[in-house]
Amino acid sequence: MSAEEKFDVIIIGAGPAGSACAYILARAGKNVLMVERGSSPGSKNVTGGRLYTYALEMVEPGLYKQAPLQRRVVREQIMMLGENSAVNIDYVNYDFGEDVPQSYTVLRAPFDEWFANEAEKQGAFVASGILVDGLIEENGKIVGIKAGEDEMYADVVVAADGVNSFIAQKAGLRPDIPAHTLGIGVKEIIELPDEIIAARFNLQGDQGAAKVAIGCSDGIAGGAFIYTNKGSISLGLVLNPEQVGQKGRSIQEILQDFKMHPAILPLLEGGKTVEYGAHLVPEQGYQGVPSRLYRDGLLVVGDAAGFVINTGTIIRGIDLAIISGAAAANAILNSIEGTHAGPLYMEELQKLALLPTMKMFAGWHSIISIPRMYKEYPELANDVMRFMFTVDGQVPEKMSKAMMNIAKRHVAVKQMLGDGWKLFKSV
Amino acid sequence: MGKVIACYKWVPDEADIKINSDHTIDLSKAKWKISDYDKNAIEAAVQAAQVLEGKAVSLTFGGANAKSSLKDALSRGPDEACWINSDLASEADGFVTATVLAAAVRKMEDVSLVICAEGASDTYARQITPRLGAELDWPVITSVSNISINGNTIRAERQLDDCIQTVEAELPAVISVLPEVNDAPLPSLKAVIAASKKPVTELGDKDLGITDLTSKTRVQSQKAYVMIRKNIIFTEGDALDQVKELVGNLKKEGIL
Amino acid sequence: MAGIYIYSDKGPLAAELVGFAKTTGKAVNIVTFDQNSAASAAEYGADKVYLLAGDSLLVENNARAAAKFLMNEEAELFLVGSTPRGRDIAARIAGYLQCAMVSDVSSIVINDGQVSTERMIYGGAVIQSEMIDGMAVLTIPPGKFEAASGTAEIATVNINADSRVSLITTAPIVKKGVDISAADKIVCIGLGMEKKQDMQIAQDLAQVLGAEISCTRGIAEERQWLPQYIGISGETVKPSLYLSMGVSGQVQHVVGMREAQIIVGIDINDKAPIFDAADYGIVGDMFEIVPLLIQEIKNI
Ligand SMILES: Cc1cc2nc3c(=O)[nH]c(=O)nc-3n(C[C@H](O)[C@H](O)[C@H](O)COP(=O)(O)OP(=O)(O)OC[C@H]3O[C@@H](n4cnc5c(N)ncnc54)[C@H](O)[C@@H]3O)c2cc1C
Ligand SMILES: Cc1cc2nc3c(=O)[nH]c(=O)nc-3n(C[C@H](O)[C@H](O)[C@H](O)COP(=O)(O)OP(=O)(O)OC[C@H]3O[C@@H](n4cnc5c(N)ncnc54)[C@H](O)[C@@H]3O)c2cc1C
Ligand SMILES: Nc1ncnc2c1ncn2[C@@H]1O[C@H](COP(=O)(O)O)[C@@H](O)[C@H]1O
Numbered sequence A: 001m002s003a004e005e006k007f008d009v010i011i012i013g014a015g016p017a018g019s020a021c022a023y024i025l026a027r028a029g030k031n032v033l034m035v036e037r038g039s040s041p042g043s044k045n046v047t048g049g050r051l052y053t054y055a056l057e058m059v060e061p062g063l064y065k066q067a068p069l070q071r072r073v074v075r076e077q078i079m080m081l082g083e084n085s086a087v088n089i090d091y092v093n094y095d096f097g098e099d100v101p102q103s104y105t106v107l108r109a110p111f112d113e114w115f116a117n118e119a120e121k122q123g124a125f126v127a128s129g130i131l132v133d134g135l136i137e138e139n140g141k142i143v144g145i146k147a148g149e150d151e152m153y154a155d156v157v158v159a160a161d162g163v164n165s166f167i168a169q170k171a172g173l174r175p176d177i178p179a180h181t182l183g184i185g186v187k188e189i190i191e192l193p194d195e196i197i198a199a200r201f202n203l204q205g206d207q208g209a210a211k212v213a214i215g216c217s218d219g220i221a222g223g224a225f226i227y228t229n230k231g232s233i234s235l236g237l238v239l240n241p242e243q244v245g246q247k248g249r250s251i252q253e254i255l256q257d258f259k260m261h262p263a264i265l266p267l268l269e270g271g272k273t274v275e276y277g278a279h280l281v282p283e284q285g286y287q288g289v290p291s292r293l294y295r296d297g298l299l300v301v302g303d304a305a306g307f308v309i310n311t312g313t314i315i316r317g318i319d320l321a322i323i324s325g326a327a328a329a330n331a332i333l334n335s336i337e338g339t340h341a342g343p344l345y346m347e348e349l350q351k352l353a354l355l356p357t358m359k360m361f362a363g364w365h366s367i368i369s370i371p372r373m374y375k376e377y378p379e380l381a382n383d384v385m386r387f388m389f390t391v392d393g394q395v396p397e398k399m400s401k402a403m404m405n406i407a408k409r410h411v412a413v414k415q416m417l418g419d420g421w422k423l424f425k426s427v
Numbered sequence B: 001m002g003k004v005i006a007c008y009k010w011v012p013d014e015a016d017i018k019i020n021s022d023h024t025i026d027l028s029k030a031k032w033k034i035s036d037y038d039k040n041a042i043e044a045a046v047q048a049a050q051v052l053e054g055k056a057v058s059l060t061f062g063g064a065n066a067k068s069s070l071k072d073a074l075s076r077g078p079d080e081a082c083w084i085n086s087d088l089a090s091e092a093d094g095f096v097t098a099t100v101l102a103a104a105v106r107k108m109e110d111v112s113l114v115i116c117a118e119g120a121s122d123t124y125a126r127q128i129t130p131r132l133g134a135e136l137d138w139p140v141i142t143s144v145s146n147i148s149i150n151g152n153t154i155r156a157e158r159q160l161d162d163c164i165q166t167v168e169a170e171l172p173a174v175i176s177v178l179p180e181v182n183d184a185p186l187p188s189l190k191a192v193i194a195a196s197k198k199p200v201t202e203l204g205d206k207d208l209g210i211t212d213l214t215s216k217t218r219v220q221s222q223k224a225y226v227m228i229r230k231n232i233i234f235t236e237g238d239a240l241d242q243v244k245e246l247v248g249n250l251k252k253e254g255i256l
Numbered sequence C: 001m002a003g004i005y006i007y008s009d010k011g012p013l014a015a016e017l018v019g020f021a022k023t024t025g026k027a028v029n030i031v032t033f034d035q036n037s038a039a040s041a042a043e044y045g046a047d048k049v050y051l052l053a054g055d056s057l058l059v060e061n062n063a064r065a066a067a068k069f070l071m072n073e074e075a076e077l078f079l080v081g082s083t084p085r086g087r088d089i090a091a092r093i094a095g096y097l098q099c100a101m102v103s104d105v106s107s108i109v110i111n112d113g114q115v116s117t118e119r120m121i122y123g124g125a126v127i128q129s130e131m132i133d134g135m136a137v138l139t140i141p142p143g144k145f146e147a148a149s150g151t152a153e154i155a156t157v158n159i160n161a162d163s164r165v166s167l168i169t170t171a172p173i174v175k176k177g178v179d180i181s182a183a184d185k186i187v188c189i190g191l192g193m194e195k196k197q198d199m200q201i202a203q204d205l206a207q208v209l210g211a212e213i214s215c216t217r218g219i220a221e222e223r224q225w226l227p228q229y230i231g232i233s234g235e236t237v238k239p240s241l242y243l244s245m246g247v248s249g250q251v252q253h254v255v256g257m258r259e260a261q262i263i264v265g266i267d268i269n270d271k272a273p274i275f276d277a278a279d280y281g282i283v284g285d286m287f288e289i290v291p292l293l294i295q296e297i298k299n300i
Helices: A018-028 A054-059 A109-121 A165-172 A195-202 A243-248 A253-262 A318-334 A341-351 A354-360 A364-368 A374-391 A399-410 A413-427 B038-052 B063-072 B087-091 B092-106 B127-137 B189-195 B239-254 C009-023 C033-039 C059-073 C085-097 C197-210 C217-222 C286-299
Strands: A004-012 A032-036 A049-052 A069-081 A088-091 A103-106 A125-128 A134-138 A141-147 A148-157 A182-191 A207-214 A220-230 A230-239 A272-282 A298-300 B002-006 B011-012 B033-036 B054-060 B080-085 B111-117 B140-149 B151-160 B162-169 B173-177 B200-204 B217-224 B232-234 C004-007 C029-031 C050-051 C077-081 C100-102 C107-109 C114-123 C125-135 C136-140 C153-158 C165-170 C185-190 C213-217 C243-244 C262-267 C280-283
Touching: A004 A018, A004 A141, A018 A032, A018 A054, A018 A109, A018 A318, A032 A109, A049 A318, A049 C009, A054 A318, A069 A220, A069 A374, A069 C107, A088 A374, A103 A207, A109 A125, A109 B011, A125 B189, A134 A148, A134 A165, A134 C197, A148 A165, A148 A318, A148 B189, A165 A298, A182 A243, A182 A253, A195 A207, A230 A243, A230 A253, A243 A253, A298 A318, A298 A341, A318 A354, A341 A354, A354 C085, A364 B217, A374 C050, A399 A413, B002 B092, B011 B063, B033 B038, B033 B063, B033 B151, B038 B054, B038 B111, B038 B140, B054 B063, B054 B092, B063 B189, B080 B092, B087 B092, B092 B111, B092 B127, B092 C085, B092 C100, B127 B140, B127 B173, B127 C085, B140 B162, B140 C085, B151 B173, B200 C286, B217 C100, B217 C114, B232 B239, B239 C262, B239 C280, B239 C286, C004 C009, C004 C059, C004 C085, C009 C029, C009 C033, C009 C136, C029 C033, C029 C059, C033 C050, C033 C153, C050 C059, C059 C085, C059 C114, C059 C153, C077 C085, C085 C100, C100 C125, C114 C136, C185 C262, C197 C213, C197 C243, C197 C286, C213 C217, C243 C286
Parallel strands: A004 A032, A004 A148, A032 A125, A069 A207, A148 A298, B002 B054, B002 B111, B054 B080, B080 B200, B111 B173, B140 B173, B232 C280, C004 C029, C004 C077, C029 C050, C050 C153, C077 C136, C100 C136, C185 C213, C185 C243, C243 C262, C262 C280
Antiparallel strands: A049 A103, A069 A088, A069 A103, A134 A141, A141 A148, A182 A230, A182 A272, A207 A220, A220 A230, B011 B033, B140 B151, B151 B162, B162 C165, B217 C125, C107 C114, C114 C125
């Protein structure tokens, strides 16, 4: 094979995981090829989300300042929706992000394109519009990739190809991923003038809000989110696809109902949907991480490795993707031409606190699997509020008795205690 | 053995045009692309260069953002790229564009054939090819759907509205190809990688030694065509219900 | 002689351009390149018909000489019918004269020697207006102006045609079927239809509707199933009903039919842009929807 056909590292997928990895390797002088199937990085990614900026700091201090970020999140809101009512928890902290801002809302298409570009500036080679459709294996080691007729070799191949990683499956590291371990996400970008966004979400300047909502999914496991961007808001749902199927409803219909909810509609009114996309999300947290994340010559990072934390109130995937990309890059740099990069990668994942963090949130999967989280509890919260704020001149029921009655109407006491225990155990 | 030049234009994707409330247009969110049919022109140039045993060179006259087009163009097969980097490109009319392209072709020397597409995706003026030919005072063949080159002679089939002509000319010549002339394949991984190693010549308009580059036409306004339609999509019930709804509405409209 | 000069390889279109030119009050002259065209052009109401007599079988080969002629005559405006030959010769003349040219204009206003034009760009999504001082070459599609008539004298000027491109053969394209630009109802097929024999369902639908069949560019030019297609590079139609199946509805196609009274789209992809252009739409497989539609129309 000629020098033309060999790289130090080939990275498959130019999402946040791939670009972080490419950036660090190229900066260290490695000959890196990053291959992306979309016509440009980001073009295949579903728009909108929030990014915890600490992750970019780990790649390069100060890098986040150049990133095409939207709004600095200072306002966190949790909404529990009832049929025609809502309980809103609004936490605002104007200190959020004084030094390195904690999180920013991002639009993925420009963000991914920017990040890949930064990697390119460091010297990585980015080939867009190319689908990797196979791996080259020699004596049990992954030594390269196939794309159509072409073959390309490398010391190490990094699979950063996202959820449902075809490459990890090809390499035998992931079995076929069962449907119930994945959430289906749909997102829309709705354009609205900045003044209106500021007024509706109570924001100033570059401040942003992140809102999550439960009780809006027709009892299906999952929730909704709304993030404020510049000149638009991202709105979407992440749901369990099996349950969507069982209900016989389309996710678009559920999204439509959510948008029409009396507590949501006023936030969107007058806006124009300019983008729509659907994508899968790993849902199982730590349990969903494959038992092996490497093979000789191959490392698996980001969504491909199942690195997503979904607590129902926050989804963290982009930051974990970046951290795992950085971990893979460090491991490769610490190895000699990629040999034993795998065990070094696992060490880096510990060092950068990724695996420990995933473990810490491990219990959440069982909580978000509690079906009552999506219907009974939000309804219960709404009934409690209704009781507390109803004044009609009658002698009210005794508080404790009323609460009990409300609770019983929605859930059996035993179940509630059980769910409470689960919650307590896992946090 | 001369060069074959493929002219392509770097244009915003018309599908990404946003319309402001006053019907002016917003291109700030648009992705840019090699004008659709210019991909066929590039492929035709690569094929012709093979026959002529010469080099295929892509040529574009574009602003700073056309830099992103070079790799894309080269991954489609040309041996070299030439980019006339100029702010004038965004407001250039046919006169300026043809003058600049002609000057670039002259500067390249030893050019056998210049291939443009029938029309660009943005202007679709179908003007540049004959104009460029006139600037160079070379023979011109437009609307070409088939090319064969034999020695120094090009034979081309022209697809016109009422006939198909076969014509011949001696090189050098300027031609415009229809998209039907070939299937422009998607670039392969190796082609994309090879593209980054190919030579690129970047010139400013000043390097071309042209004195007058003032557009002869002045753009006064660009307004979106706003389509107002009922946009009723029947979604209730099964296919038969939807068809019944449609037929009912067409009856009401007096169409049926 | 100063004034407006006109050329079209389609006689009736030249007459329409004369119709417009006469409204400006300027002298109106037609340029032709062969005896027969000159004879017909003499009936189009111009002040004068020039026969630029060269000896080439390709009209485009007269461009260089015609440019010189127009310069000598100090022409103020050169109007050319928008056809493949017309656009070619017009642009070459503009090139030799190094003057302004606007292609496929949809409107022209002449005021104090300034010419204002409108034309579509971005496939028809945007209308651009431009202003020109001095000599301009404009190409104009048919159907914009009333044709003029009246007799003119013919003046013959001998020219040297450019002989560098030579004509080897000509194979006429015989357009079978009706002219869709005049059709009252149109069923339009797109690349969503994969097999030629599937055109039968379009034909069946057209029959119950009393419609003509047309298509998108790919169907006509690549697959060559039908002679005429709709769009910016094809025909412009204004039927009372335009109904499409398997047409995505890109702007370059829509621009050719958006003046239809009622637009109906049938496409399997709910995000196809055809639905933004349509009055009524059904998201579904044409092979399921269209047979039902035929049946329902028959039931009326
Ligand atoms: C609805 C929804 C909302 C979310 N919200 C958030 C949020 O707010 N915050 C957050 O942190 N995370 C969020 N996530 C999760 C987050 O999007 C992912 O965890 C993150 O994008 C993972 O990054 P990645 O680089 O591993 O993969 P991806 O971003 O999926 O990138 C993979 C890339 O690989 C390319 N590719 C795939 N296969 C191939 C191939 N064979 N050849 C070449 N290229 C290939 C793809 O085109 C893609 O560009 C959300 C996810 C969804 C679905
Ligand atoms: C400069 C320029 C000029 C052009 N001029 C013209 C022009 O004059 N006229 C023109 O037409 N085009 C023109 N085009 C091309 C135009 O941009 C589009 O590419 C073209 O119109 C697309 O044709 P289509 O809709 O037939 O095919 P596609 O875009 O491939 O759409 C096919 C559609 O069929 C649907 N489909 C598939 N299967 C089924 C099924 N079973 N049932 C129902 N639906 C199905 C698909 O969902 C899809 O929406 C031009 C392009 C350029 C760049
Ligand atoms: N700025 C440009 N740079 C290079 N080629 C161009 C440019 N503008 C037009 N062309 C070529 O001329 C063709 C016809 O353009 P137009 O006459 O504008 O429709 C295009 O398809 C290109 O091949």
